[in-house]
Amino acid sequence: MKRLLGGVTVPYGGCHVIHFAYRLGTSVAGTFYSESDAAPGVSMNNEIRLGIVIKPQSTLVDLWAQAIKAWPTRRFLGAKAWVRGQLGYIWSTYESIEQEASSMRTLLKQMGIEKGGRVVVVSENRYEWVVVHIATLQLGAQLVVLPTNITPKEAKQVLKSTQARVLFVESISAYGAVKGWVGEVGQLEHIICFEDQVGEASYAVAINLAADVPEKPPARKDITSEDTAMIMFTAGTTGPPRGVMLSHKNLVANISSIYAHLGEALTHTDMFMSLCSWCVAGALTAELYQAICKGACICIPPEQVEGFQDLPLVQPSVIVTVAQPFQRAYANIVDNIMNRGALTKDLTRFTLGRITENRLMMQKPGSILRTASDILLGKFKAQFGSELRMAVIIGSQLTRDQMELFADLDIFTVSTYGCLEVGGLIATDLDVPLRLKALPGIEIRVVNDKNEIITPGSVGEILVEAPHAMQGYFDVHIDPEEAKNSLVAYGGRTFVRTGDYGSMTGGWLTIKGNKDVLITLQNGAVVDPVEVESTLVKSPFIRQIFVYGQDRPYLSALVVPNAKAIAVHLRKVERRDGVPIVSEREKADCIRAELRRVSQGLPARSHVRRFAFIEECTLANGFITCKYGFARQKVESHYIHYFNAMYDETPKFFGHAVDDYDDLF
Template sequence: MSTEGNFKDLVDVLQKSVAAFGDHNLFGTKRDGVWQWITYREFGRRVDDLRGGLKTLGVGPGDTVAIISGNRVEWAVAAYATYGLGARFCPMYEHQLDEDRKYIVEDSGAKVIFTSTYPIYETTREWVGTVGQVEHVFCMALPEEDEASFAHLESVGRRQPAPVAEIDPESICGFIYTSGTTGKPKGVLLSHRNIVSNLNGVARFFPIDTRDVSVSFLPWAHSFGQTCELHMLLSRGAAIAIAESIDKLIDNFAEVKPTIILAVPRIFNRIYDGLQKKIAEEGGIKKRLFDAAMANAEVRKKLAEQGKTSALVELKHKFYDALVFSKIRARFGGRLRYAISGGAALSPEVADFIDKLGIFVCEGYGLTETSPIVSSNRIGARKIGSVGQPIDGVEVIIDTSVVDDEDSQDGEIVVRGPNVMVGYHNLPEATREVIREDGGFRTGDLGRMDEDGFLYITGRIKEQYKLENGKYVVPGPLEEQLQLSGFISQAFIDGANRPYNVALIVPDRAAVERWAKENGIAGDYPAILQHDKTRALFEREIAEHSKGFKGYERIKGFDLLPEEFSVDNGLLTPKMSVKRKAVVERYRDRLAALHAAAASPQTVAAVTPGGGR
């Protein structure tokens, strides 16, 4: 039985999926070393129970239920129970600043809060009657006999069931707060219609069914994880194994044998970097075999682009696949069909690498405000380096009027369709700034479309700046390319109204310390970073990864930072975006010194391929 492409609202999604896939596994959780699964039907019963429990608390249409939790079965139960009462669901991250959580709870008007851990519960229960409209706080870690436990509320609802409310597709199903790189988070209001338009819009070209399984590690508090994994896979009868942790991801892949993984580019970059390091360390015949396999895969790809095949190339491919690529795929369980990337731009180099391993890389584009999917590559219509063509029902417009650069063909990406948000909660002026009179949403992203309708992302308008010579620079692409180096964890480029660009580089500490030991460099970590040989290493790495960029886009100086950008130090948002203004403020003196040195007549040329500083 199929459910594809005909949903009215998220309650409809659950009801149709339970009816169609009742006895199939839905969620898997590892407990005591064993994966334990619940079926669609069992999940539906838990949703019914919690819906009844929430109803006894007075939750109804227009009320807000919040959750502070990582991915787990209870997260999904809480979401769908909330939808079934016509209420609004508001997720937050476990690793989020307390002041941001408190702001979100107040702004959203949360009446009930679910928490995953006791420490979070201890803090949050103090908000009852003191913060916003909070009336009840429950904890998933408490035993059922405790009235403040999630399980107890389910048991209450089991005894006092509540019917499913009539759902208006235009009604708000939830908030997702965008953790902006400046200012307070904005609550994006999404309707049932917004999200199901995404599910319906990709139904035609994503063949996912009951044979598929994912290992879930992308937070459902993020729109990409919530729509593209939780709602999408649930709507198709697929199974979702909830990863134990990022550290145990490879073990979980081997155990679950997923057919689909969804991740942000940072995860794919780690996979790429890890494989490259392992191959380089093994050296010898293994490296020569790998290089030969990749070279043959490149020839095979070029022939395919021309609509050609070669019997010899195909024979070699079978040989190399059995000897090399299949062994790499086995590390991910051996059944992986799709690697779906979103949330930021994926390097074409990384996408091409994974694709050659025999794993179909599908890069898409979207934003929280577009529910989130705007466009996607798909089987039969893909260009590596692009984010694909718009999904069904969505229109993309490139507004070139916002780019004051005669050398550029880029413009702001504007999105029109049923996926565009209702607006920002309690922020009518901010909503008017981004939603045009024709309903188009101004994304703030720069991009272009080719003659085949494939969309390419080239940067962010807010991150774009002009050098002293009038040239426009978008730092993101070079930052992402530098981070492909095995020695660079994070990169931040600065150059607004300056003669040249400079960079703050956060090294990969483990890689640098290993390299230092191999090269006889002693001392603590800060001392290693100050060593001339370390400096020379990073000059080479920056030069190598700057190939293909124009001279004015490259950097003319850099500094190595011993401390990484993180959520805890206020330099990253919970979804791991760099807070650019915060970085500039924190490292104002270092950046000023770098710019002064770069502008000095004594400073040699920029870091370029084959050159030094």
């Protein structure tokens, strides 16, 4: 049984309407619908509304208040759950989330959270995350958002520095690791666990107790656009996470820029699927608040990357995601095509070529081509669902051939470029694929080492001036001189250093890489490892690859092989436990051949010469960030003995050589 705040009714099993009085489990305050059902009794209005009004002086609290007033009964958040043997989504309306947020305000108020106070949250996307987010802002407090790959040592340092009284964590295991911190770390007094249902830290128990309080504190009226709304921490790609202070004005300005750019492509009938963590500012402003501004709904799968498999089940129309699921889907599609019979393979490649030609010439495909597409490509289209029309990619971008393949499958991918210090997204390629253009209200400059603007097409550091640029760094992990140098003044205007290199030509931005990530070889050649990795991982036999080579004569790599794909390719049998029987030598030979094949389009300096196998990098072991990129500094320090051994120039070097067969393990 489930308690639904505000007396919301539940159609249970499609037959009876039941009023619940108590909530257990992980249900969302709202209504249950199976995937195939429309939300009954919800007035969506026949006309398509343009959305709420965003004013320069608006706060995030104002945007939410407008949404509650405009469409209280629309579906907002959905979480996957089993109900009486049916797999479906527990849906909350905008109104029911506001009612639960009012209970959360009561709870936080009793915990001593006032205006200017700080609440820390470490969690993947959940409906509880949204409730805490809204309630904290309505009290005028600051939400401190930490990436989920943060280490306990780093989390302790943040709690001490922020002097936060309340900490929200997602899992019971995470709670077990931090429950001893109360009274010991900074001013921490309370820890609440989202997944705990009946224990001492249970979110469900706490929110139900708060719901029974008759008088709940209203949202404050004295919140201004200049007040700090959130302290968000970087993903930790090149070092320890750094805190960035963002005001209501910063975040609303970025929401407004995206709204002006993408708004016409979105309607209140859209269903978003959340596949990128909201601890990434670009995902927060491009997904959560775009849905709020349009009155759309968001489906939150239990696991972000694994949730990609739920696309046919959910049938979303828009997804905001990291690149990794699409990169893996591309590799699987290519592997499937290459393993087809000779005739079928040729027909598939011919069909893709004709579809690409028609798309570029803006011609409608004929009936024969459509039939061939359904027969040969229908299997691939089905894995994305029939409603998906747009995917907004956050973080690492797809390559041209990847984007073109998905376009041939009727999926429009939008590349984005963003930076936490600038409050979210900076540019997208919505107008022209793979050509980034600044969002409205943003000015981009490319400068040399002396901060002088360089000629169009030349490579330099990217500076950004925007109304949503950060208030400043929080004082964790930040050298004062580094914080001072992060801003560049031009007269009365201030630009923020992004730390990325790129070029500008005719208003179009090209990204070359992050200056803290770029590899400089012994001969002075500069290599972008992210670009090399995104090219090599297109191989269906490579699950993950990490490239290294700073001050070395050539590149080496750590490889996580796709053992099952290799086994299928080699026609190997599997053991009873499903693990394919593939020897180390066979895996090495297969990866060696693949590295040669997929590296053909790369310059010689970007070729990997030696590689070694490692276990998969995950969020759990801390080697993957919340944007599903590598935590490069952590990976390098952990596997430094591997790298040193791979560069041993004797015949007994560690790992495998790409260019010869003199491997000695």
